[in-house]
Amino acid sequence: MTLPTTSPVTAPDGLVWERLHPLTPLLRGYRVIGVLAVGLTQESVRSMPARVAAYLLLGAIPLAALYGFLSWRFTRFTIAESNLRLETGVLFRRSRRVPLERLQAVDIVRPLFARALGLAELRLEVVGGGRTEAPLTYLGEDRAAAVRARLLALAAGVAADAPPPPELVLVQVPGGVLAAAIALGGPAITGGLLVLGLGVLAVVRPEALLPVGISLFPLLLGTGGFAVRRFLTEYGFTVADSPDGLRLRHGLLETRAQTIPRGRVQAIRVVEPLLWRRFGWVRVEVDVAGYPGRHTGQEAQSATSALLPVAPKGLATAVLGHVLAGVDLARLPTAPPPRRARWRAPLLFPHLGVAWDDRHAVTTFGRLRRVTDVVPNEKVQSLRLVQGPWQRRLRLATLHLDTAGRDVHARAAHRDAAEAEALFERGVLLTRAARAAESASRAALRA
Amino acid sequence: MTAPSAVWTGWQQPSPRLRSMRRAQFLLTLGVLALPGAVAAVLLGQSLIAAAVLALAVIGTLTVWTVTARQWRAWGYAEREADLLVRRGVLVWRLSVVPYGRMQFVDVTAGPVDRWLGLATVHMHTAAAASDARIPGLPTAEAARLRDRLATLGEARAAGL
Structure with missing residues (x-):
């Protein structure tokens, strides 16, 4: 092989710097090709004589290749003193340090093109910033796994060269079940009803089909796109447990392997769509701090908040009990709000509830799509008691x-006002105790 | 639920000048919007419209005067041993508790009207975007004291995410 070296180099500063995979520029280059393709469709370019355009293109390719090579050459990273240090930039140098005790999650993402070349992207999630701040794009697959193991070992305070811990597969979601579950979900049903309606319209009033179809097209695209994207993202979902955290692997074209270290789960949400209840299925979602917001549009295609895209309730309960010790959905003694809350929330009323013990707070809401939220006491950041005018008339209040x-x-929505106030006070004490216990256990771990 | 203030003692209130600030902001807006309208209407001979605009302005001013007074009374904060309580709101009552250990950073901000009246707003941020611990209308010295105290307490009690 005549590829430039990627083996670690000891720099004069005594640190062992490593480089990304040498095929990185090639893989990132397809984005440049995309930009060029868009450029070619512009009017000013199309009106150019073909020869000029061809010369421009021929000139652009070596320039892009040179830039790609330089940016690869100038990017290096090292793991030292429980920091990840990453240096990038050809003209504007950027040096970044990520303290590993702040690590919220580590993902290995493999887009389709990268998979073909045996490459993977390593993404570190830390709190702050609207996007993934320290992506290592791209590493060889084996190397990505090795670097991840080192990062997680350091984050957990274990020696960096400890062997990667064994993992225990808890659940694998069959593709057929996933497809059925998505087909029975809200968006797919909405899309199906739309298509059915258009079909009826085509028979009854064919001349109206075109305008109605065009106006409904974005909605169809949205619902259909959502269902397809969800299938591609959550295909082959595997939940595994390993001593350094929870492992989630999923994706059909672009695959992603997430690792959520212990104690980084901020909250869990269990969702039961209307048509799933007949089969006893639930979806479990996990909230981790630091992941880019779903709506910033910068996230890779394979991002999902699922912990289990679909599973029988019993299985989900078992996994949940594993992730958050002491949670049992089957024996959830949530208390309903007073009956007069029906006047404030007639539709939601039958499924409102709250339970709060010395480890977790559990709240429920939703009619068609029942939602149960579980928050560990030590993850509550703040509490808010809110009472609107209508609620005041009914002596109700909501605790957030x-x-x-x-x-x-x-x-905890639309509780009796006195109860909400008592819950607020109790929550303050419970969360304070949980924080103190967590700080103590961390200090003990460090000592 | 009675007003949340009934439950705890040791509530502190923003400066009474907070009312003046809100009123000044309203009057400035009114001066920019209503007065030129009224003047233009008089110049164009539409005295009826001018009278209507002025009447609306007077009613608006009276309403704002009472509302700002009630809003000011609703604001309050209490520095407890381990957390900060903030209450506010007339139509919608809100009571927040933010433990000092959850604080990520504190902001002190002051707009031009605030500075003119010697006031500032203290805003305590946590890792949760929904947290709501903002206290407006503090005298500048009190704002600085609160900021420093929150920062000190936050550091002493810092809890991990």
């Missing part, structure tokens, strides 16, 4: 539990 994740917003 604020957490550091993105998606879960646990709240």
